[in-house]
Amino acid sequence: MEKRLLLAATLSFLVLYIWSFSVRKPQQNPVSETQKEIELNNNQAVGEKDGMDPKMSNELQGIKERVDETIADITQSVYSEEFTSISNSKVELKFSNKGGLLKSILIKTYHNSFPITNALGLDGYDDKIFTLVENQDLRLKYVLETDALRITKTYELDPDDYTARMNIVLENRTGLDKALDITINNYTIDGADVDLKGKEGNARDISLNEYLVITEEKSYRKNNAHKFSNKNLEKGDGRVNLVGFRDRYFCALFKPDFETSGFVIDPISEKKLRIQTRIDGVQLKAGEVYNIPFTSFFGPEDLNLLQSYQQGFEKSKKFYRFGLLDAIAKIIYGLLHFIHKFIPNWGINIIIISAIIYFSMYPLTAKGMASMRRMQAMQPKVQELKDKYSKNPEKLNKELMQLYKDNKVNPVAGCLPFFFQMPVFIGLYQVLWRDVAFKGAGFLWIKDLSEPDQLFSWGAQLPFLGQHFNILPFVMMIIMFFQQKINQKNVVLTDPAQIQQQKMMATVMPVFLGVIFYKFASGLTLYFTMFYLFSTFTQWKMSKKTEVV
Secondary structure, eight states: OHHHHHHHHHHHHHHHHHHHHHTSOOOOOOOOHHHHHHHHHHTOOOOTTTOOOHHHHHHHHHHHHHHHHHHHHHHHHHSOOOEEEEEOSSEEEEEESBTTOEEEEEETTTTEEOSEESBSEETTOTTSBOEEEEEOSSEEEEEEEOSSEEEEEEEEEOTTSSEEEEEEEEEEOSSSOEEEEEEEEEEEEEGGGSOTTOGGGOTHHHHTOEEEEEESSOEEEEESTTOOOTTOOEEEESOEEEEEEEOSSEEEEEEEOSOOOEEEEEEOSSSEEEEEEEEEEEEEOTTOEEEEEEEEEEEEOOHHHHHHHOSSGGGGGGTOOOSTTHHHHHHHHHHHHHHHHHSOOHHHHHHHHHHHHHHHSHHHHHHHHHHHHHHHHTHHHHHHHHHHTTTOHHHHHHHHHHHHHHTTOOTTGGGHHHHHHHHHHHHHHHHHHHOGGGTTOOBTTBSOTTSOOOOEEEEEEETTTEEEEOOHHHHHHHHHHHHHHHHHHTOOOOOHHHHHHHHHHHHHHHHHHHHHHTTSOHHHHHHHHHHHHHHHHHHHHHHHHOOOO
16 A cells, blocks of 8 residues: 555656646757747747647646546555445345445355356446445445546345345536446356356356346347357347346346346456446436436246246246256146145155156056067077078068067067157256255255265265265166066076176166266156166066066
């Protein structure tokens, strides 16, 4: 601080010295040809009062103004940046007196923060030091006074809710009318603040970062919002209804409660991107004030919750997408939440939805399994035909089709259950991965269905296993292993190669899926564990009734 004051004093002395030296009366030296040209071109004589060239006077005046601005900036920077927070039981908002900006957002109910900063700034004033004139538990007020404007920023957090109201007031302090083009810096995404590995090394969380701008005519959205370049600047005109940001589970929404002229999505650098709202052609009369109010939401991305506010946040439903097979995922989402109204335990709800999906497909699954069993049992006859017609492919295909027909076997029937179940699996995967309802929801030993089950901690970071031991994938592997054993007992194979292949599949498949599911959300692993348990049980029952071909 002392160094800055010394620099300011030095610059002040320097400009005064240059100014006093420049206004001294010059000596009566012979006039050069260059000076004559300057006099003729400007059609002006050297001022009689101060004896100084007007051009030089203008240059020195410009120097003085620049030095004055530098001194003002130094004076501003002498004051240190200070942070002040307001909070309720759900949200904590942190503000800075530098620009009167919203610096960070913490969702207290989930211990979640956003990689966005410098929100609700006023372009051209974000580096100025504001004065904190009011500081209450739920309300802050900052003021900045300049020669032309008095800028007041008021932030008020609603009690025990995820919503806040914010207002920027511009007051014309001059005696003249002013025309203003106002740019609001809604927020900045700072890519440097994004943990690209995510929790437990899971980069999938980060890929879900999205920004959103909704206008009267169109919506603009982009995932992987922490990745951008200077080339993807977007802008549009018209009223902006909503500006937002979301990650895997949460969203920050800013709703302008005033007439806007458009927006700009501005990549400041490869690390930062800024979302701006424009207000063009504001006519501010002498002494008049202009209000720029916002209503904001900082909380879980729960569509039912957003719709309950009836404040325009429901427009963010354009945000609410589950990705691949979105329509199927939303049906599963609705069914899960419907069941939860009667049985308020998400773990039990997942087991119920697993049973519903499995047994609704059971007729098709049973038919497919029976067909596969007959196909496996027919392999000796199939091999016999292949050996007999090895040099006549056309005759071989004809004989094989006749064999399948005589034994009432459809070669593709075994694939049908898998074909119809895959869209459901993908849709459910998207729901369990994205629905905030599962975050922090426990079941038995599982503390959070949105994370691996984490039975206990190793106390160290181990390769692949991470910091925790997840037992549920091993339970799923054991169930799958028994399922494969049941399949082997129901089919008689004579070909040694087929026998060896079946044994290998009985071991490899459970291990392969166990490795894949080890770091998946425990809710998803619970679903598949129960699905394979139902499947194993029904296969065991079928094995008691089905004769081996």
